[in-house]
Amino acid sequence: MADTPAPELHWPKDPKYISQSTRRIDAVAKLTGKARYSSDIQAEGWLYGMILRSKWAAARITSINCEKALKVPGIKAAVTVKDGERRIHYYGEELAAVAGTSKTACLDALRAIEVKADELPFAVREEDAMKPDAPKVWDDTDSNVSKPKVTERGEVDKAFSECSAVVEGFFVTPVQIHHPMETHGNTVSWTDEGVTAYASTQGISSVRDGLAGALKVPNSQVRVLTDYMGGGFGAKFGQGVEGTLAARLSKEAKAPVRLMLTRFDQALAVGNRPSSFQKIKLGATADGKLHAFQLESYGTAGIGAGASSAGGGGGADFPAPYLYKIANDNVRVTQTTVAVNAGSARAFRAPGNPTASFAMESILDELAVKMGVDPLELRIKNDPNKERQQEYKVGAERFGWKEKYKKPGSSPGVIKTGIGLASATWGGGGSKNTRGEVQISPDGSVEVRMGVQDLGTGTRTVLAVIAAEVFGLKPEQITVKIGDTHYPPGPGSGGSTTCASISPAIFDTCTNALQQLQTQTGIADARGENWLGACKKLGVNPLTVQGKWQEGLSSRGAGGVQFAEVAVDTETGLVTVKKMTCVHDCGLIINKLTLESQIYGGVIMGMGYALYEQRVMDRQSGVVLNPNFETYKLTGLSDMPEFDIVLLNMPERGVIGIGEPATIPTASAIANAVANAIGVRVSSLPITPDKVLQALGKVPTAKPESVS
């Protein structure tokens, strides 16, 4: 039935719930603690699991002996990641794991494991790893640096000579760590019947496939459950080494094992956003049109970069030029990645984009200054996207751009204010493999099922809103069941594609179900007040109907423009973000409230990128120096600005997706606002007080800026 071509579907014209604000249907469960997150799962007879990690940044392990660990009271199992000789590539790499009846037992057991290793030289910083004589991160390579990925189009040199203004800059972005509220981890039970994993994941299907592959168990014998989970930002698609270890411990101990990482672990081994060092050159002709662009960049994705990643891989290559149109495509881009002895990068909320945006938007503002034009006008002139053209207008008006804009550095007094803006582009769109199921019971109750997980974005509520819309019911009347690989397959929550995948699928499912209900019961319109009557006519058996993603209800291409206003204390260097005006489009809005939440979250995370967050590697010991929230700093409540969020609803475009574009331009807009306030640019993120003072020339003995 689901595979017969459906009649063409259209979103309702005057929806009751779609595009309105519906409170999360699971808000009460979350607030009262009734919602069980992956880290809350207490399976019958479960054990704690913990991982022993390398304390060396590079080493050759000669042996790992778990015998003494197994003698610790309460310990039921111990496994090594790999037996025999083994090369270690970064501080925090997994060596072994234990399972036991208490945390204390596990901690003691970890310390009882005997590891013999030969320490090897390492390079944890990009500038060190790039030196020809640097220790090699990978044994079989002769360089830590990848072959450059080169793009050349148009006639770049000639084009630069035709420009009336050319600006150059060097921009640095740090390694940022995902740090979701809930750490990575799983409770896994592996018995003769198969494997059940309660995973903190943004992809139950990918975890199922990953576990099946790693454990060599048939796919059909692996079930992954994720009722509630606490965020992932791109780092939680797989079961991880920790998931495989939990499974092996479970088999060994014959009990479910809950292995959740600690915050410390989280900083080392489960992903990050690659760093970037970008030498950039941009030119425009006298009419203000961008005419030539050149970029040379390098960055690290940890051990997942460099020569072994075959040219520009590992996620350290990013889109360039970003978003704006360069005449005749006069573009030269050379990107390399550098392997360092540090944890590997993983997809991180809009991979590559905030990184690309920071340098591009910064150099664009430099160009505006050089040409003596308003940065807003320069963007309007060079942005080819028609939605964003609307957003520049709407945003500038709401924000008061024209009234607020003044020449860089011209703000009087010690505390200077400034404004800046930046833009975002993102694909989004839906996955056509998405399927759903709905069960309508004779008592009128409705259960919607889909093998998707709620990353925290409000996925459950989106499904309820659409089902309610189709059936003429209220969202809270819909029971939504997700987070189970036994349900029809849903998408992984990534790429801002969830909403555009599940919305058409559930709309199709519910539309099918409504039709079938009406046909079966002979009631012409079973919706709303007729619902109960129609359902009663079903007799004893519930009606179960499936549906799938349909063309025409979603599309691709989300965008946004963010405006920032900051105050900078020029004596202490402290930056305060006063206001963020965020204008975004993502097609048809399904639930305004949770969509706004995505923008709040995106901006807050972007503020972290702008002002606070940075993984610090120590080049002497090779460790991550700030594996905690004391020194890995996250945006806090008192750092928050005033928010003004404007959403352009474009029902005609269908559903697109917003999670990622919301975070792309924030840091760039803030950096531009800081430069506008103080008249000089801090060209490396995060913009901390020391860098502001240095940029202002107030640090007499300053050495070249640290790029830790």
Add this chain to the structure above:
Amino acid sequence: MKSFAYASARSVDSAQQMVGDNGQYLAGGNDLLGLLKEYLVDPKILVNIKSIPGMDKIEPSGKVWNIGALVTVAQIESDPGIKKTFPGLAQAAADVGSQQIRNVASVGGNLAQHSRCWYFRHRDVLCLKKEGDMCYARHGENKFHSLFTGNNCISPVVSNLAIAFAALDAVAVVQREGQPVRMTMAELYAKAFDNPTAHNSLNPGDLILKVEVPVTRTHSAYLQTSEKHEFDWALVSCAAAAKVADGKLSQARVALGSISPVPHQVKGANDFLEGKTLDDATASQAADLILKNAKPHGHNDYKIPMAHAMIRRTLLKLNG
């Protein structure tokens, strides 16, 4: 953490008896629990001192206020009398960590807390302070570190209260070998200036009983700059206090935190301020004196201009 015994003390004497040479006092536990969990300290016994009666009081008087060692940072922050009499102290308390931390953090624990150097706090780095053979910060990441020190360790004192107390010329009363000993803030930390393994001058078993704060100085102020707006350690903190009459200062004291293993005070600067009327130029001259001989280490150079600004601002706040 390793196993330890646990006992609650009912009196100062029993606390000292139980703690012995290898024990540690437990007050709010904010600092101690972190150290234990990272295996950075290894006490044989934890002696809970919160059960000692009478040490949690703020006692005002015309001359000297007594602040018990078990008074919480939150109590100091919100006490109307302290806010009025020692506004600098109230502000220093308000800037400690987060509300949750202030609610349990005690005065004694705040003064006796250990280094926050990220090498010291790292479980897998063995630096000088942990009796390793080198200071990693000197040649490594020293953005949060000291501009002054008398030894190879450049981990600064980070207790907000110590800085405010220093400017107020407060004295810690410490029970040592059965006797109360009175220590100025300078004395309370002096050992950390010379000895890389010390966090302060307390000997094993020493118990801070209270802090005496003289009311001599009519005005006080405290300011800090952090990377975040709240719940973040000071990059530089500054406290100032003085008697102000007819616009003229007397007995002025300025102390800085996070730039030296001790509350950084310069007698010459305090003397210079005697009898002065505060204006920008005077405050700036004082700042010059206070920061003379500062020795930055590559990443903490910015602390010099920052501290300069903080001294000026804090001093000018004394004008009311």
